[in-house]
Amino acid sequence: MATVSLDNIKKRFGPTEVIQGVSLDVADGEFIVIVGPSGCGKSTLLRMVAGLETITEGELRIGDRRANDLEPMDRDIAMVFQNYALYPHMSVAQNMGYGLKIAGLPKAEIATKVADAAKLLQLTELLDRKPRQLSGGQRQRVAMGRAIVRAPSVFLFDEPLSNLDAKLRVQMRLEIRELQAKLGITSLYVTHDQVEAMTMADRMIVMNAGRAEQIGTPLDVYERPATLFAAQFIGSPSMNVLEVEGRDGALWLGDMRLPNPTGHIGPVMLGLRPEHLTPDPEGAIVMQVLLAEPLGANTLLHGKLATGQGFTASLPGVHALSHGGETLRLSISPANMHLFDTATGARLG
Amino acid sequence: MAREITGMVERRGFGLWLTHLVMIAGVLVIFFPIWLAFVASTVTQPEIVRPPMPLWPGDQLIENYTAALFAGVNVPVLTMLGNSLIMAVGIAVGKIIISLTSAFAIVYFRFPGRNMFFWLIFLTLMLPVEVRIVPTYEVIAGFGMLNSYQGLIFPLIASATATFLFRQFFLTIPDELAEAAHVDGASPMQFFWDILLPMSRTNIAALFVILFIYGWNQYLWPLLITTDPSMNTIVMGIRQMFPSGDDVADWPVIMATSILAMIPPVVVVISMQKLFIRGLVDSEK
Numbered sequence: 001m002a003t004v005s006l007d008n009i010k011k012r013f014g015p016t017e018v019i020q021g022v023s024l025d026v027a028d029g030e031f032i033v034i035v036g037p038s039g040c041g042k043s044t045l046l047r048m049v050a051g052l053e054t055i056t057e058g059e060l061r062i063g064d065r066r067a068n069d070l071e072p073m074d075r076d077i078a079m080v081f082q083n084y085a086l087y088p089h090m091s092v093a094q095n096m097g098y099g100l101k102i103a104g105l106p107k108a109e110i111a112t113k114v115a116d117a118a119k120l121l122q123l124t125e126l127l128d129r130k131p132r133q134l135s136g137g138q139r140q141r142v143a144m145g146r147a148i149v150r151a152p153s154v155f156l157f158d159e160p161l162s163n164l165d166a167k168l169r170v171q172m173r174l175e176i177r178e179l180q181a182k183l184g185i186t187s188l189y190v191t192h193d194q195v196e197a198m199t200m201a202d203r204m205i206v207m208n209a210g211r212a213e214q215i216g217t218p219l220d221v222y223e224r225p226a227t228l229f230a231a232q233f234i235g236s237p238s239m240n241v242l243e244v245e246g247r248d249g250a251l252w253l254g255d256m257r258l259p260n261p262t263g264h265i266g267p268v269m270l271g272l273r274p275e276h277l278t279p280d281p282e283g284a285i286v287m288q289v290l291l292a293e294p295l296g297a298n299t300l301l302h303g304k305l306a307t308g309q310g311f312t313a314s315l316p317g318v319h320a321l322s323h324g325g326e327t328l329r330l331s332i333s334p335a336n337m338h339l340f341d342t343a344t345g346a347r348l349g
Numbered sequence: 350m351a352r353e354i355t356g357m358v359e360r361r362g363f364g365l366w367l368t369h370l371v372m373i374a375g376v377l378v379i380f381f382p383i384w385l386a387f388v389a390s391t392v393t394q395p396e397i398v399r400p401p402m403p404l405w406p407g408d409q410l411i412e413n414y415t416a417a418l419f420a421g422v423n424v425p426v427l428t429m430l431g432n433s434l435i436m437a438v439g440i441a442v443g444k445i446i447i448s449l450t451s452a453f454a455i456v457y458f459r460f461p462g463r464n465m466f467f468w469l470i471f472l473t474l475m476l477p478v479e480v481r482i483v484p485t486y487e488v489i490a491g492f493g494m495l496n497s498y499q500g501l502i503f504p505l506i507a508s509a510t511a512t513f514l515f516r517q518f519f520l521t522i523p524d525e526l527a528e529a530a531h532v533d534g535a536s537p538m539q540f541f542w543d544i545l546l547p548m549s550r551t552n553i554a555a556l557f558v559i560l561f562i563y564g565w566n567q568y569l570w571p572l573l574i575t576t577d578p579s580m581n582t583i584v585m586g587i588r589q590m591f592p593s594g595d596d597v598a599d600w601p602v603i604m605a606t607s608i609l610a611m612i613p614p615v616v617v618v619i620s621m622q623k624l625f626i627r628g629l630v631d632s633e634k
Contacts, residue, residue: 052528073534085525089547098543099533146533 002063002076002153002186003028004049009058011044011210018044020210021058029184031177035197036207037233043158045207046190050079050156063153073102078147079156083163084139086131086146093118093127096145103150117149120179137168144176148183155180155187161196173200194234198222206230224338228345231271231338237300237312243342244270251337254307256284261334262349269345271338274300274314283331287311294318301328383611390414390604397600409601417605422590426606429583433565434613436501436582440564441557443506449549452515453541457527467516474509479569486573496577505570511556518552519545551624558621562614583610 004026011019019041026032034042047053049060051072060067067075078099086095096117097110105113118124121141131139140160147155160176161169177200180187191197197204198218206213206221206229214226218234225231232238244251244258246265251258258270275298277285286306293300299319305311313330339348385404389397392407417426454460455467478485485504494500522545530540571582581589587610590603 050528050532052531071534072532077532079529079532081525081529083523083525085523085529087526087529087544089544089550098530098535102534102539146529 003061004154004186004188005059005061006045006049007059007061009045009048009060010056011041011048011053012056018210019048019056022205022207022212023058024205024212024215026186026188029186031180031187031189031200031202033189033191033197033201033204034207035191035194035204035233038192040207041210042190042192042205042207046156046158046188049075049154049188050077051075073099076153077156078150078152078154079158080140080143080147080160082159084131084143086139086142088131091128091130092123092134092142092145095131095142096149099146099150113149113151114145117145120148121145136164137172140164140172141175144179148179153186155185155189157187157189157191159191160189161191162193169196176200194236198234206233208233224347225271226347228269228271228340231340231347235273235275237274237314239271239273239338240311241340242270242272242305242309242311244268253285253305256286256306258284258332259334259337261337262339264339264348267342268348269340269342271340272332273336274312276332276336277313277315277330278332279315279328280331281329283329285311285330285332287313287328287330289326289328292319303328386604386607390417390601390608392601394597394599394601413601413605414609417602417609421586421606422599422602424578424581424586426583426586426609428579429581429586429606430609430613432498432501432580433582433584433610435498436567436571437561437564437613439498439502440505440567441560443502444508444511444560445553445556447506448508448511448515449546449553451512452519453545455512455516456519457537457540470509470512472509473507474513478505482569482573489574495574496580500574501567501571501580501582505564505567508560511560514556515549515552518549522548554621554624558618561617565614 004024006022006024008021008023009019010017010021022045024032034045036042044053048055049062049067051067051070055068062075062077072079087098090098093111093114096114100110100113114127115124118127121144123138123141123145126134126138126142131142134142143160157176161172164172173196176189189196189200201218203215203217204221205215208229213233214221214230216224216226221230221234225234228241232241242253244253245267246252246260246263249260249263251260251264251268251270253270272285287301287303288305289301289303291302293302296318298314298316301313301315301319303311313328340346341348385402388403388406390413391410392403393409396403396407419425419427421429451470455463489495489500489504492500494503526544527540530544535543566584567582568585568588572585572588575581575585578589583606587603587606590599590606592598
């Protein structure tokens with residue numbers, strides 16, 4: 001159990017700066033999810049914390065020690081890999097106990113610790129099996145077990161669920177979260193799946209192109225995205241972004257007049273979440289519906305605005321679509337309108 | 350297309366007979382000389398030289414083989430078998446150790462000139478033993494290793510082929526495995542012993558078979574550096590049994606020696622075959 005602090009961590013491969021200064025203080029027992037599209041540097045950041053990549057600049061502290069130059073093993077961390085990385089020729093028990101064996105613990109003690117961890121993860125019956133005899137979910141659990149056995153201060157997860165099918169992923173998501181809460185071990189979890197990020201995180205870091213776009217609780221990021229990127233990355237279906245102009249105390253999208261919550265003047269980016277739109281005969285947004293995707297609980301309506309921009313609305317219940325070209329009027333509460341600077345993408349107001 | 354394949358698998362009637370006929374004929378053609386050698390090793394010298402040559406085993410089996418094993422022509426065959434065994438095992442084990450460690454270095458360590466070293470090793474693949482045999486002889490003679498096991502084994506140990514094979518195999522092992530071991534606190538050598546080596550088991554077995562036979566069948570090199578008959582290996586030793594001049598060749602003993610020379614490689618192939626077929630069936634990666 002420990003805090004982790006990243007102070008302006010940077011990583012350069014030759015002249016390219018892949019991590020451009022990330023700072024973060026992780027509290028003891030906190031579950032942090034690092035989320036972003038592929039290539040944003042999230043795995044590199046995690047690997048720097050693990051000690052698998054060197055830190056070019058900045059300071060990493062685990063507990064009260066500077067960890068920049070420590071070997072992975074001395075950092076008191078355990079890592080769960082995307083492809084599980086189980087040793088194929090070792091049994092489940094040997095896989096879980098390998099780290100302890102290296103550390104030179106007596107055999108009896110290793111056996112007890114492995115048995116305890118196996119019990120926690122319901123792996124007791126599988127201890128003698130080889131990894132290839134296990135299902136994907138079981139392998140994932142063994143990988144978790146290998147991490148737990150060492151009783152580390154920090155868990156590091158590198159996209160651990162991306163190789164599982166959708167149903168198992170939901171189940172393992174809950175299991176990992178429960179286990180982490182039970183053990184109270186500080187965790188860093190990398191994923192590209194924003195649903196995992198939303199559901200699991202105490203706080204999340206939205207990363208893009210080597211920068212932390214926003215650090216905050218999932219609801220914080222959803223309700224008050226700090227940048228246009230964070231706004232579009234979090235939320236499904238993703239936010240509609242329109243270029244509008246503020247004048248005469250309103251926002252103008254072509255000749256559609258929308259309320260102006262910040263009183264901004266001049267061109268500005270307006271973000272509207274599809275699920276915040278409501279049908280309204282008086283609504284200012286006029287959308288031509290081209291395609292309906294019924295999901296049961298709600299229906300996604302895809303279409304375009306009079307200005308020609310694509311637009312998506314998510315309405316509760318089932319909406320049958322009469323043969324194409326239907327026109328729908330929508331409105332949105334000013335509280336749910338997000339404005340971003342046209343040039344920098346930073347949140348306004 | 351699909352029909353042709355089922356046809357091949359479920360060939361019946363005439364087709365079945367034809368394929369077996371061709372197969373049996375092929376086996377007979379290959380097996381006949383070995384059979385003749387075996388027959389010749391069980392009869393007496395006069396029976397061999399008097400035409401027609403016998404086609405069925407005689408009654409001298411035990412006598413001929415005893416003579417070959419314990420007396421031989423220049424040196425007992427048992428000694429030559431022992432020499433060959435030491436050389437073949439030495440070469441196979443040595444090559445495997447050297448190429449495992451060099452492939453490990455090339456794949457898992459970043460050091461200056463890493464690629465250059467790999468290509469240098471790879472280049473030597475293109476030079477057959479015969480091309481560098483004179484300088485190699487010079488070196489071995491300079492070290493005083495003529496007529497010794499070291500002299501028989503060392504020059505043949507470096508192996509670009511095996512290094513290349515292990516390199517290719519190591520490259521298929523996911524990096525995450527090395528990283529997991531790193532996080533588990535394993536040193537590079539612990540990773541090598543505990544993870545890489547057990548995973549390479551089947552490759553090692555397959556290579557051992559190939560390299561053992563390669564070592565066993567060495568002819569030119571042992572011929573050059575062993576002048577003392579007690580250091581002869583069996584493959585070259587058979588040739589040494591032919592008399593120079595007008596002496597009569599002792600064919601039954603020579604043939605018995607040939608048969609004996611075949612046995613160890615056959616045993617190695619058959620016993621190791623099981624191991625690497627099992628390795629192929631439940632491949633673990």
